[in-house]
Amino acid sequence: MSDETATIESPTREIDKVVIRLAGDSGDGMQLAGARFTDASALFGNDLATLPNFPAEIRAPAGTLPGVSSFQVQIADFDILTAGDEPDCLVAMNPAALRANIGDLRPGGTLIVNEDAFDERNLAKAGYDSNPLEDGSLQGYRVIRVPMERLTKEAVKDTGVSGRDVLRSKNFFALGLLAWLFHRPEAPVIEWVEKRFADKPEIKEANIRAFRAGFTYGQATEAIKVTYVVPPATLPPGTYTNVTGNTALAWGLIAAAQCAKLPLFYGSYPITPASDILHELSRHKNFGVRTFQAEDEIAAVGAAIGAAFGGSLAVTGTSGPGLALKSEAISLAVMTELPLVVVDVQRAGPSTGMPTKTEQADLLFAMFGRHGEAPLPVLAVASPSDAFGMAIEAARIALRYMTPVLLLSDNYIANGSEPWRLPKVEELPDISVPFASKPNSPDGRFLPYLRDLHTFARPWAVPGTPGLEHRIGGLEKEAVTGNVSYDPANHQLMVDTRAWKIRNIANDIPPVEVEGDEDAELLVLGWGSTLGSIRAAVRRVRSDGEKVATAHLRHLNPFPANLEDLLERYPRVLIPELNTGQLRWLIQAEFLKRCDGLNKVTGQPFRVAEVEEKIREILKEAR
Amino acid sequence: MTYTRADFQTDQEVRWCPGCGDYTILASVQTFMAEMGLPKEKIVFISGIGCSSRFPYYMNTYGMHTIHGRAPAIASGLAASRPDLSVWVVTGDGDALSIGGNHLIHALRRNFNIKILLFNNQIYGLTKGQYSPTSELGKRTKSTPFGSIDYPFNPISLALGSEATFVARTVDMDRTHTQQMLEAAYRHRGAAFIEIYQNCNVFNDKAFIQITGKEERLHNRIDLREGEPIVFDGGAKAVVFRDGRCEVVETSSVDPKEILVHDPTREDPTIAFALSRLSHGPFGPTPLGIFRKVIRPTYEEQINRQLLEAQSRFGPGDLDKLIKSHGTWQVSG
Numbered sequence: 001m002s003d004e005t006a007t008i009e010s011p012t013r014e015i016d017k018v019v020i021r022l023a024g025d026s027g028d029g030m031q032l033a034g035a036r037f038t039d040a041s042a043l044f045g046n047d048l049a050t051l052p053n054f055p056a057e058i059r060a061p062a063g064t065l066p067g068v069s070s071f072q073v074q075i076a077d078f079d080i081l082t083a084g085d086e087p088d089c090l091v092a093m094n095p096a097a098l099r100a101n102i103g104d105l106r107p108g109g110t111l112i113v114n115e116d117a118f119d120e121r122n123l124a125k126a127g128y129d130s131n132p133l134e135d136g137s138l139q140g141y142r143v144i145r146v147p148m149e150r151l152t153k154e155a156v157k158d159t160g161v162s163g164r165d166v167l168r169s170k171n172f173f174a175l176g177l178l179a180w181l182f183h184r185p186e187a188p189v190i191e192w193v194e195k196r197f198a199d200k201p202e203i204k205e206a207n208i209r210a211f212r213a214g215f216t217y218g219q220a221t222e223a224i225k226v227t228y229v230v231p232p233a234t235l236p237p238g239t240y241t242n243v244t245g246n247t248a249l250a251w252g253l254i255a256a257a258q259c260a261k262l263p264l265f266y267g268s269y270p271i272t273p274a275s276d277i278l279h280e281l282s283r284h285k286n287f288g289v290r291t292f293q294a295e296d297e298i299a300a301v302g303a304a305i306g307a308a309f310g311g312s313l314a315v316t317g318t319s320g321p322g323l324a325l326k327s328e329a330i331s332l333a334v335m336t337e338l339p340l341v342v343v344d345v346q347r348a349g350p351s352t353g354m355p356t357k358t359e360q361a362d363l364l365f366a367m368f369g370r371h372g373e374a375p376l377p378v379l380a381v382a383s384p385s386d387a388f389g390m391a392i393e394a395a396r397i398a399l400r401y402m403t404p405v406l407l408l409s410d411n412y413i414a415n416g417s418e419p420w421r422l423p424k425v426e427e428l429p430d431i432s433v434p435f436a437s438k439p440n441s442p443d444g445r446f447l448p449y450l451r452d453l454h455t456f457a458r459p460w461a462v463p464g465t466p467g468l469e470h471r472i473g474g475l476e477k478e479a480v481t482g483n484v485s486y487d488p489a490n491h492q493l494m495v496d497t498r499a500w501k502i503r504n505i506a507n508d509i510p511p512v513e514v515e516g517d518e519d520a521e522l523l524v525l526g527w528g529s530t531l532g533s534i535r536a537a538v539r540r541v542r543s544d545g546e547k548v549a550t551a552h553l554r555h556l557n558p559f560p561a562n563l564e565d566l567l568e569r570y571p572r573v574l575i576p577e578l579n580t581g582q583l584r585w586l587i588q589a590e591f592l593k594r595c596d597g598l599n600k601v602t603g604q605p606f607r608v609a610e611v612e613e614k615i616r617e618i619l620k621e622a623r
Numbered sequence: 624m625t626y627t628r629a630d631f632q633t634d635q636e637v638r639w640c641p642g643c644g645d646y647t648i649l650a651s652v653q654t655f656m657a658e659m660g661l662p663k664e665k666i667v668f669i670s671g672i673g674c675s676s677r678f679p680y681y682m683n684t685y686g687m688h689t690i691h692g693r694a695p696a697i698a699s700g701l702a703a704s705r706p707d708l709s710v711w712v713v714t715g716d717g718d719a720l721s722i723g724g725n726h727l728i729h730a731l732r733r734n735f736n737i738k739i740l741l742f743n744n745q746i747y748g749l750t751k752g753q754y755s756p757t758s759e760l761g762k763r764t765k766s767t768p769f770g771s772i773d774y775p776f777n778p779i780s781l782a783l784g785s786e787a788t789f790v791a792r793t794v795d796m797d798r799t800h801t802q803q804m805l806e807a808a809y810r811h812r813g814a815a816f817i818e819i820y821q822n823c824n825v826f827n828d829k830a831f832i833q834i835t836g837k838e839e840r841l842h843n844r845i846d847l848r849e850g851e852p853i854v855f856d857g858g859a860k861a862v863v864f865r866d867g868r869c870e871v872v873e874t875s876s877v878d879p880k881e882i883l884v885h886d887p888t889r890e891d892p893t894i895a896f897a898l899s900r901l902s903h904g905p906f907g908p909t910p911l912g913i914f915r916k917v918i919r920p921t922y923e924e925q926i927n928r929q930l931l932e933a934q935s936r937f938g939p940g941d942l943d944k945l946i947k948s949h950g951t952w953q954v955s956g
Contacts (some may be wrong), residue, residue, distance in 0.1 A: 043952050188950070234954075241951045251946055258942055265704045285933035287940030290926055292703055294696065295729040302693045302726070303700025306669070309687055310705040332690050388946075422951065425943040463685040463701075463708050466664045471633070471679050473688025474672075483635065484680065 012227050017076035018182065019084030022174065023101045024093030024114075025062050026055055026069040029171035034071025035417075036175055036192060040184040042242035042419055045232025046075040049532060051083035051605065052415045056272065056355045063117075063125040068100040075182075077231045081532035081539075083416065085607040089181075091174050093117060093148070095126035102138075111141045112177065114170065116149035144223045148173050148214075155213035160202035169203075169210035176214020183229040186215065238421040245384035245413035246273070248420065249343065250280035252391025254287050255425075256341075257313045259392055260399055261432045265307035267292045267300040267316045272355040273411045274317045274345040297325035301342065305329060308338040309472075311435060311462035313395055317343035320362050321352065327369050330404050334374040334498065336472045337449075337458050339398040341391070346410040348603045357603025358411035360528050361579040366406045367557055367586065373495045375502040377401070378557040380408040382531040385420035387413060390554060396431040401505060402457040408556075410578075412529040412605045436461035436468055446470055448482035455508075456501035458482075506558040512566065516542060516549035521622045523570035524550040524615060525595070527583055530576055530606055537611035546619055556583070559590065567593045572618055574598060576611050626657040633683045639674060644795035644821035648742060649681055651801040656684075658802075659809060666709045669698045671718040674749050675742035675821070678713040692723025695730035695739065699922075702735040706923035709809070712739040717747050720756040720776050728785040733922045734813045738805075741778060741818050742795075745904070746827035759904050764826075779899035779914055782816040783892050789815035790895065790914045795822060796835045800911065807913055813921050820905060831905045845901070847912030852882040853898075855908065862901065862910075869897040871908050887916040 020037070024030045031052055041048050051072040060067030074084035089110040092098035094117035105111060118133055132138055133145060152170040161169070172193075179186060190208055197204035218224055243251075257264035266289065268278040282291040290312070294300035301316040308314035318326065323344045333340045346362045348354035366378045377397050381387045387409060394407040436459035439446045446468040449458050461468040470482060478485035479493055514523075516538055526534040531552050538550040551566060553559070567573060567587070575584040576598035584597045598614045600606060631653040639645045656666065666684035670676035672691035679686030685708075689697050694712045702710045712730075719727045719741050730737060746764070747753040753766040757778065761770040782790045789811040793804040801819065808815035820831045829836075833843045845855040845862065853862040854874055861874040861882040869883065887895065895915040902909040 039950065043950055045952055045954065232954075237954050239947070239951050239953055241947060241949050243949065247949075251942075254940070254945065255942055258940075263704065265700065267700055284940060284945065285930050286937040287942075287945075288930060288934075289940075290704055290930070292700065294699075295725055298693060299696035299699070299726055299729065302689070302696030303703065305689075306687075306697035306700030306702075307704040309667075309685075309697075310701045310708070312704045314700070314704075328690055329693065336687070421954075422946050425946075463667045463705065464664055466662070469664055469684050471682075471686035471688065473679070473686075474690055475688065 011225070012183070012229055015228050015230055016078060017074060017080060018089065018228060018230055019072065019074045019087045020089045020091070020178065020182070021070055021072040021087035021101060021104070022091045023068055023070040023097035024171070025097070026057065026067050027059050027062065028069070028093050029168065030069045030071050030093070033171040033175045034073060036189050037178055037184065038073050038417060039192070039242055040179065040188045041073070041075045042240070043188050044185055046230055047078060047080050047233035047235060047419055048073055048075045048242070049080060049083040050417045051412070054356050063094055063096055063122045065096050065100050065126060068097050070097070070101060075230050077233045079233065079235065081536040082605070082608055085609050091178065093170070093174070095122045095128055095132070098132060099126045099128065105141060107140050109141055110144065111138060112144045112146060112174070114148040114174070115145040116147050146177065146217065151213055151217060152210050155209045156206040159205040159209060161206045165203065165206070169206045172207045172210040173214040176211040177218050179211070180215045180218030181224060181227050183227060186211070235419065236421060240419045240421055242417050243385055243420045244415060244417040245381065245387045245409055246276035246345070246415070247280055248385055249381070249387035249391050249409060250277045252388035253281065253315055253341070253395070254284060254289060255388065255428055256392040256395035256431065257287070257289070259428050259431045260313050260395060262311065262313040264289045265292070265304060265312040265314045266290070267294050267303035267307070267314070268318065269294050269297045269300045269322060271297070271319045271322050273347055273414045274319050274343065276414065277317045277343065277345070297322035298329060301326040301329040304340055305333055305336075305338060308333070308340050309463070311460070313399070314339065315341040315343065317345070319345050319347050319355070320349045320365070323362060323365065323369065328371070330376070331370045331372060331374045332474050333404040334370065334376055335474050335477070337402045338404070339402055339460070340404040341394045341398050341407055342404055343407045343409065345414045346408060348601065354603045356411065358529065358605060359578050359601060359603065360410055360530070361582065361601065362408065363556065363579065363582040364585065366408055373499065375499050375557070376403055377405045377502060377505055377555070378408065379405060380528045380554055380556055381413055382528060382552055382554060384413055384416050384418045388420070388423070392428065392431065393554075396429065397505060399431060399433045400457065400508070401455055401501060402460060403502065408528060410529050433460065435465065437465060439467055447480050448472060449477050450480050451497070456497060456504060503558050506561045509555045509560055511562040512551045512553055512560040514549050514551045514566065517547040518549065520547040520549040520570060522548050522572045522574060522615065522618055523566065524548065524574045524576065524611070525553065525583070525587070526550070526576055527553040527556060530578065533606035533608050533611050534576055536608040537615055540608065540612050541615050541619070548615055548619065553583070556586070564591055567591050572596065572622055574614060574618055576606060576614070578605065626660060626663070628653045628657045630663065631656050631683050633681055635680050637681050638677065640825050642824040643674070644744065644823070645675060645678070645742065647795045647798060648801065648819055648821060649678065651798045652805065653682070654798070655802045655805045659806070661709055665707065666711065667701060668711045668713060669694045669701070670713040671723055672749070673715040673718045675713055675715040676718060692718055692721070693726060694718070695723065695726040695737070698737045699730050699733070699735050702737050702923055703926055706736065706927060710737045712737055714739065714741050716741065716743045716745060716755045716757040716778070720778065720781070728781070731782055731785040731787040731814050731816060734788055734919050736813055736921045736923055738808045738815045739817070741816065742821040743778060743818050744821045744823035744827055745830050746823050748823050748826055752826040757904070759906070775904065777899060777903050778818045780896060783896045783899060783915060787816050787915065788813040788917050788919050791816070792818045792820070792911050792914070794820040794831060794834050794911060804913070807916070811916060813919060833907065834905050834909055834911070843908050845908055845910040847885045847887070847898070847910050847914065849885055849887055849913065852879070852884050854882065860908070862898070864894055864897060867893075867897070869894070869901050871901065887913045890917055
């Protein structure tokens with residue numbers, strides 16, 4: 001609530017943005033309540049960005065710190081870029097949720113607590129010696145104590161739910177209270193509950209009643225004197241939806257298949273945080289999508305390679321540990337020059353690491369994680385809605401250049417959401433490539449490695465085509481014929497050709513665009529999910545009259561052709577990344593340009609303030 | 624379509640060791656393919672790594688020589704997306720049973736319409752002579768100078784345990800029998816697994832002498848023929864099923880009605896499994912032929928059915944509808 005100075009007489013204050021965080025046990029339904037609040041806000045017309053944060057355990061021990069799950073959303077009446085650095089309003093469902101999140105709440109912020117959960121047992125589990133609701137430690141906040149469990153029980157009695165199910169509706173009570181406090185429309189929530197629980201009438205009824213009870217409690221209580229409204233944002237005209245990165249990526253793959261006029265094949269093995277792509281795609285069989293939940297990561301990529309040989313738009317999706325397992329097979333796709341999209345939704349590593357936390361530490365693995373000289377294009381998604389277009393772009397490059405393509409996303413993009421101005425379907429690009437249909441040699445033979453003179457791609461001849469029977473494989477290929485070859489000069493030629501084919505793609509990708517001042521001292525260069533934090537930080541610094549520029553890379557191999565000139569134009573370059581400096585390493589190696597890094601590996605995205613501070617520090621040094 | 628064996632030969636020089644059993648198998652497969660008359664552009668051979676996995680280079684069909692152990696996975700993706708093709712996997716005992724064991728069992732249980740030819744020579748040939756997952760206990764090889772302590776797989780038992788719908792065994796030297804097994808596998812709708820005993824004359828010569836030797840085979844080769852009592856050794860010996868297991872008995876010692884009549888179409892795999900346990904390697908009486916042949920819907924049929932059902936329920940995919948399916952709002956200019 002950035003506008004605390006508005007008149008107190010008014011029962012409703014208009015504010016330009018607010019950051020809300022819901023926190024509770026991982027079984028408390030905080031993700032669900034957050035998603036409903038987000039959707040209601042999206043339909044209301046706000047700009048928004050979300051940051052879910054949950055433990056890897058499905059049900060960590062109740063009431064403990066490791067079991068805390070939270071969902072943060074920022075809603076605004078203007079174009080925002082992140083889910084916000086610190087919440088203005090925190091809902092804490094139990095002492096552990098309070099303890100884990102109170103440090104982030106803005107001084108003077110609103111704290112809504114479920115006071116029923118603050119008994120001795122829960123306080124002890126959270127490690128509190130005394131009750132923070134009583135001991136004065138929350139004095140710096142506006143604390144609203146709500147007996148949520150008691151009121152939820154009251155609301156859902158006679159609905160038929162019993163036992164433990166009674167209290168499961170308390171997330172809807174909290175949601176109802178928030179809906180009242182922030183003037184959210186009730187209809188989208190009610191409609192969603194009616195649809196979602198259509199076959200469980202008692203639960204449907206209980207959730208609706210709890211939601212309404214929360215809303216009514218807000219109206220009746222004296223504890224809350226002011227409500228807030230964030231007016232709709234003035235976004236560019238169009239039709240909008242709210243979308244998560246994994247959903248946008250799945251839809252992008254479906255769109256890519258349509259744009260390529262090919263059936264989509266998706267081979268995958270369940271892994272956090274990529275599984276939702278498999279779930280989403282498996283629902284859309286009427287698009288001709290074939291999903292294959294393989295026995296392991298290797299089989300998933302193997303099956304995709306088989307489907308690529310057969311003429312599908314073949315995709316495999318995973319996260320870091322799975323990408324490691326797929327490495328050998330991706331090299332096979334490099335050697336056989338088959339089109340394949342490999343999606344890596346990055347998470348904090350190494351090894352199992354922190355599977356539900358975000359990180360950008362697979363970049364160098366994506367670049368180099370193969371044996372032999374095995375270059376391939378690497379692309380990165382910059383935000384949840386960006387995943388749609390980048391899926392199409394990855395498919396375009398894979399098909400046009402007959403190569404595997406690595407598309408990087410990450411946990412923050414995958415589970416975060418934002419409004420997406422929908423593209424016009426009929427304006428999506430045509431990325432289709434023709435299959436080879438007849439022999440390409442004057443003597444009537446088919447030469448599987450006779451390349452296109454512009455793209456260096458080899459022809460794609462799919463089984464079932466008479467006269468084009470041929471064999472491909474992992475052994476080195478003789479140029480043109482594709483026969484097995486151990487000839488030294490041929491190997492040199494083929495390694496060079498495969499490398500050149502990838503480098504040449506630089507001429508077929510959009511130049512990287514700069515936002516900000518052409519004549520600035522500093523360029524802030526980013527990639528992936530840091531887009532929002534970087535842009536917001538740069539805008540803040542520029543609004544103070546400082547000169548700074550920013551550019552965001554979606555193509556990481558090859559780099560856009562104009563990147564070198566761009567780097568030369570700015571004396572200082574700052575590269576913020578959620579790793580220990582992987583893009584910086586690449587840029588410095590490729591362009592011999594010393595860059596500054598801002599690096600963080602906490603499993604959390606950058607706060608805007610962190611990036612802002614670093615930019616100011618460098619500008620100060622430069623003066 | 625009329626073909627001759629030559630239509631399935633490529634211009635590539637075949638590079639197996641002289642005398643290798645792979646030559647015989649290649650000839651059997653090429654002859655069989657010519658006789659079947661299936662358009663060769665519809666045929667795909669996929670292999671992993673190992674001596675046997677060079678096979679696709681020598682078949683004038685579509686083919687892919689892939690990576691170690693993964694051929695069944697790659698074939699699965701091809702079959703799932705192209706049910707119109709005839710997909711064949713060529714693999715060996717190291718490729719299929721060691722590094723690729725996981726893919727083999729899952730391809731079989733899913734019942735893709737793929738034909739898996741496992742050339743079992745009980746040795747690693749291409750890496751020059753280490754023991755394999757089918758090498759017998761105590762075998763002395765380069766990597767087991769004191770004898771192997773790895774208990775070997777019985778590939779037929781493994782395939783049956785993997786819910787395979789078609790399981791057979793043949794031997795390289797007997798081209799007629801090999802072709803019969805190939806044809807039965809081809810006609811089977813679903814995953815077919817054929818273990819082919821294949822002699823490696825360099826690193827494991829005469830491993831199958833009990834089945835192939837002129838004298839020895841008379842006593843040890845048990846031919847499984849559908850609908851016929853299982854007898855061998857010129858009729859002197861028979862197989863009975865007693866107390867949950869198969870046993871070899873003197874034919875004269877049992878009531879002829881007790882002799883097991885071979886029926887690979889039994890839904891329950893118990894007896895097929897019991898038959899597979901008659902030998903744990905080709906060292907004594909060993910059955911050849913079809914152990915199991917049952918009908919179960921293929922993966923491809925089911926995936927296609929789901930696609931068709933989805934299309935008839937929801938209509939053909941409409942991308943514009945899809946991206947608007949989570950609710951939309953308008954911002955006007």
